[in-house]
Amino acid sequence: MESIIEVRNLTKVFKSRGRKITAVSDVSFDINKGEIFSMIGPNGAGKSTIFAMMTTLIKPTSGSIKVAGFDAENEDDRIRPVIGIVPQKLSLYPDLTARENLELMGNLYDVPKKVMEERIEYYLKLVNLETHANRFTGGFSGGMKQRLSVISAVIHDPQIIFWDEPTTGLDPQTRQAIWKLARKFNTEGKTLIFTTHYMDEADKLCDRVAVMNAGKLMALDTPENLKKTSNSASLEDVFIHLTGEEIRD
Amino acid sequence: MDVKTELRKSWIIMIKEFKQILRKKAFMIPLFLFPIVMIIFFGYGMGGTVKNVDILVINDDTGTASSSLVQEIGSFIPKYGDVKMFSIIYTKDMGQSEAERKIDAGLYKAVLIIPQDYSERMARNESVTLTLLTDSSDTTSSGIIINFMKQLFAGTSNSLVSLNIPDIYGKLQYIDFLTPAIIALTVFIGTIQTMGYAIAGERQDGTLVRIMMTPVSRGAVILGKTLHQLILQLARAMVLIIGAIVILGVKMNGSWLLVALVLIIFTFGAVGLGIAISAVSEDMISFQAISMLVAFPSMFATGVFYPLSSVPDWMRWIAYIVPLTYANDAMRTIMVKGQGLAFIANDLIILLFFAVFYFGLGVYLFRREA
Numbered sequence: 001m002e003s004i005i006e007v008r009n010l011t012k013v014f015k016s017r018g019r020k021i022t023a024v025s026d027v028s029f030d031i032n033k034g035e036i037f038s039m040i041g042p043n044g045a046g047k048s049t050i051f052a053m054m055t056t057l058i059k060p061t062s063g064s065i066k067v068a069g070f071d072a073e074n075e076d077d078r079i080r081p082v083i084g085i086v087p088q089k090l091s092l093y094p095d096l097t098a099r100e101n102l103e104l105m106g107n108l109y110d111v112p113k114k115v116m117e118e119r120i121e122y123y124l125k126l127v128n129l130e131t132h133a134n135r136f137t138g139g140f141s142g143g144m145k146q147r148l149s150v151i152s153a154v155i156h157d158p159q160i161i162f163w164d165e166p167t168t169g170l171d172p173q174t175r176q177a178i179w180k181l182a183r184k185f186n187t188e189g190k191t192l193i194f195t196t197h198y199m200d201e202a203d204k205l206c207d208r209v210a211v212m213n214a215g216k217l218m219a220l221d222t223p224e225n226l227k228k229t230s231n232s233a234s235l236e237d238v239f240i241h242l243t244g245e246e247i248r249d
Numbered sequence: 250m251d252v253k254t255e256l257r258k259s260w261i262i263m264i265k266e267f268k269q270i271l272r273k274k275a276f277m278i279p280l281f282l283f284p285i286v287m288i289i290f291f292g293y294g295m296g297g298t299v300k301n302v303d304i305l306v307i308n309d310d311t312g313t314a315s316s317s318l319v320q321e322i323g324s325f326i327p328k329y330g331d332v333k334m335f336s337i338i339y340t341k342d343m344g345q346s347e348a349e350r351k352i353d354a355g356l357y358k359a360v361l362i363i364p365q366d367y368s369e370r371m372a373r374n375e376s377v378t379l380t381l382l383t384d385s386s387d388t389t390s391s392g393i394i395i396n397f398m399k400q401l402f403a404g405t406s407n408s409l410v411s412l413n414i415p416d417i418y419g420k421l422q423y424i425d426f427l428t429p430a431i432i433a434l435t436v437f438i439g440t441i442q443t444m445g446y447a448i449a450g451e452r453q454d455g456t457l458v459r460i461m462m463t464p465v466s467r468g469a470v471i472l473g474k475t476l477h478q479l480i481l482q483l484a485r486a487m488v489l490i491i492g493a494i495v496i497l498g499v500k501m502n503g504s505w506l507l508v509a510l511v512l513i514i515f516t517f518g519a520v521g522l523g524i525a526i527s528a529v530s531e532d533m534i535s536f537q538a539i540s541m542l543v544a545f546p547s548m549f550a551t552g553v554f555y556p557l558s559s560v561p562d563w564m565r566w567i568a569y570i571v572p573l574t575y576a577n578d579a580m581r582t583i584m585v586k587g588q589g590l591a592f593i594a595n596d597l598i599i600l601l602f603f604a605v606f607y608f609g610l611g612v613y614l615f616r617r618e619a
Contacts, residue, residue, distance in 0.1 A: 055462060056462075057458070057461070057462065077464060080462065080463060080464040081464050085459075085462045087455060087458065087459060087462075089454075089455035090455070091454060091455035091456045091458065091459040092456070093265070093269060093456055094454075095268070095269045095272040095273065096265070096268060096269065100265075100268065104261065104265055105463065107258075107261045108258065108261060108460065108463040108464065108465050109463055109464060110254075110464070136272075
């Protein structure tokens with residue numbers, strides 16, 4: 001299969017008050033074009049750091065990342081137009097309407113006006129927000145904000161969508177709706193990359209799952225193979241088997 | 250990214266900033282009300298004293314009566330603590346118009362002109378009038394000097410001597426002295442506060458990171474936010490000046506364009522300082538704490554409410570490193586004295602230096618932090 005992201009010997013060390021903290025240690029993997037890929041791991045496993053490096057927000061200490069053929073360290077301006085990011089924190093402007101939030105992102109991504117207007121109408125309808133288009137997002141529920149946040153990230157039609165903990169804190173109906181949306185984007189040919197703490201989410205939704213622990217890649221395979229290899233009935237058992245039972249800070 | 254794209258994206262950011270701020274009604278009301286309350290409360294309620302204020306005495310008379318008057322002036326100077334309130338400098342052969350120019354340029358707070366025939370008239374027991382020119386744009390210093398001179402002549406000389414005190418800038422009140430500086434202060438604090446929301450607040454909300462994830466440069470983000478500030482603060486200052494003229498009867502003797510020029514350069518510096526404080530603040534609360542630390546000393550040390558000559562020496566040294574000091578001086582020179590570019594050139598150069606320094610520092614810290 002064709003790789004759309006290549007991570008090679010990736011290491012990230014943070015310096016804080018004279019201390020060195022290795023958040024990611026010598027990690028290598030590929031993400032295939034058109035797959036739904038998930039990173040799971042306990043708190044502090046390094047998922048968010050890898051996520052931030054793949055989305056060009058922070059630079060690696062060593063190693064390399066290629067996203068859609070571009071080097072993440074030196075070609076971040078080429079990468080940003082081809083990726084869409086749904087952050088965990090629902091970062092919408094509360095004093096702009098839903099439509100204005102979408103227009104702002106569309107404009108910053110240079111989406112032509114006519115195309116943008118069509119996409120806004122399409123996506124608002126897709127996530128059942130068309131009647132709320134002209135409301136300020138400050139009054140939206142968590143589920144509405146999550147849906148709007150998702151379509152804000154795809155308004156420029158990216159090849160790759162990075163999705164940080166997509167369903168954390170959402171009710172079952174909204175979770176189902178988000179999964180449906182993710183599958184729809186995937187059937188359109190987009191590559192989806194998640195981080196999640198929900199094992200059922202990774203199990204049901206993802207083609208392959210990377211298990212991270214303490215900055216290292218512990219395993220990477222399909223959910224079925226991971227369960228088989230560790231002789232576990234569920235992905236949660238695989239997770240505990242690979243990362244241990246102790247609670248992380 | 251080409252210049253056109255940069256500018257277009259800056260425009261997008263600027264429009265977004267305006268949409269947001271215009272919708273914050275609870276924020277907009279104090280934005281304009283705060284300085285008016287300050288002007289009313291402080292304008293009618295505060296006074297002060299002065300130290301080491303320079304007074305020029307022009308004595309074109311060579312007789313003994315004028316010599317003894319000069320001695321009397323020197324010995325009559327009151328002290329504030331250990332420091333004399335006035336420093337008297339003597340000269341001769343200077344006309345009134347040249348003396349007025351010295352006051353315009355801020356070299357002296359007052360000039361006392363002893364006429365050529367002073368001793369002769371005194372010898373003949375004829376009345377004689379001395380001219381006292383004061384920098385009435387600084388109403389505090391001017392009032393203290395006039396009182397001093399009146400007491401001097403009432404107490405030590407005979408009734409033949411009288412004082413002529415022309416209003417070289419028209420009839421001015423303390424509020425005329427206060428208003429230009431309150432406007433500069435408002436722009437200073439307002440810019441820092443709104444930049445805090447625009448950077449530290451957006452970072453706290455997560456929206457700044459989201460913007461940074463798009464194909465927009467950090468430079469375009471800063472430029473968009475800066476343009477928004479410049480337009481907002483200029484509009485605000487103009488509304489305040491017009492309000493002060495119409496409601497409070499404050500005088501505007503100088504050029505609006507020069508006021509705009511001073512405020513543009515000054516706002517650039519304040520934007521930079523706001524960005525720098527935001528960049529080193531973890532959240533809005535820490536931003537508020539740091540910005541108050543900057544705002545309060547600036548408010549009281551830079552001659553907003555009383556002339557710089559009345560503050561302690563240590564405070565004056567603080568004033569010299571705060572751009573608000575120079576903005577206050579330039580604003581008063583334009584609005585009250587009605588002077589032009591030549592008279593605010595020094596202030597503008599220093600403000601420009603501060604603007605480049607703070608803006609450079611702000612951009613550097615923002616880029617590093619982002």
